Amino acid sequence: MTGDQVHLAALLNHGHWRLNAACFGGRLALPNWHLADELVAETGAQCDGGWWPDDREIRLRKDLLADLSALAGVMLHEMVHQYVWEVARRPEDGHGLLFTTVATVAGRPVGIAPPLPRHVEVWPAVTRHQEV
Ligand SMILES: [Zn+2]
Numbered sequence: 001m002t003g004d005q006v007h008l009a010a011l012l013n014h015g016h017w018r019l020n021a022a023c024f025g026g027r028l029a030l031p032n033w034h035l036a037d038e039l040v041a042e043t044g045a046q047c048d049g050g051w052w053p054d055d056r057e058i059r060l061r062k063d064l065l066a067d068l069s070a071l072a073g074v075m076l077h078e079m080v081h082q083y084v085w086e087v088a089r090r091p092e093d094g095h096g097l098l099f100t101t102v103a104t105v106a107g108r109p110v111g112i113a114p115p116l117p118r119h120v121e122v123w124p125a126v127t128r129h130q131e132v
Pocket residue numbers: 077081095121
């Protein structure tokens with residue numbers, strides 16, 4: 001790892017630690033990180049982040065580093081997936097009722113509104129844009 005990569009991992013670990021303490025009662029273990037120029041979901045759509053449970057990895061688009069608020073939002077979204085997989089052990093839920101419930105509770109301490117029913121997969125970005 002280069003010096004920049006070490007600092008970046010420390011930044012991401014710190015962000016995860018803060019959100020984990022504030023929003024998940026500290027119940028999540030640190031994941032691995034992967035930053036990519038582009039991310040493609042299983043649907044073929046471009047996405048900002050993802051939770052890869054087999055690697056225990058949160059993947060993030062590199063350009064999120066230019067907008068720390070957006071980075072935190074995507075990180076929180078992926079941490080909800082991590083919670084659903086590793087704490088609730090309900091991987092089949094996807095963006096279902098459990099995801100929505102956990103996202104609603106997790107967003108409250110950091111002032112993020114609950115997911116909108118048709119935009120759960122992009123929460124909290126749509127919520128943030130609608131509040132502007
Ligand atoms: Zn998602």
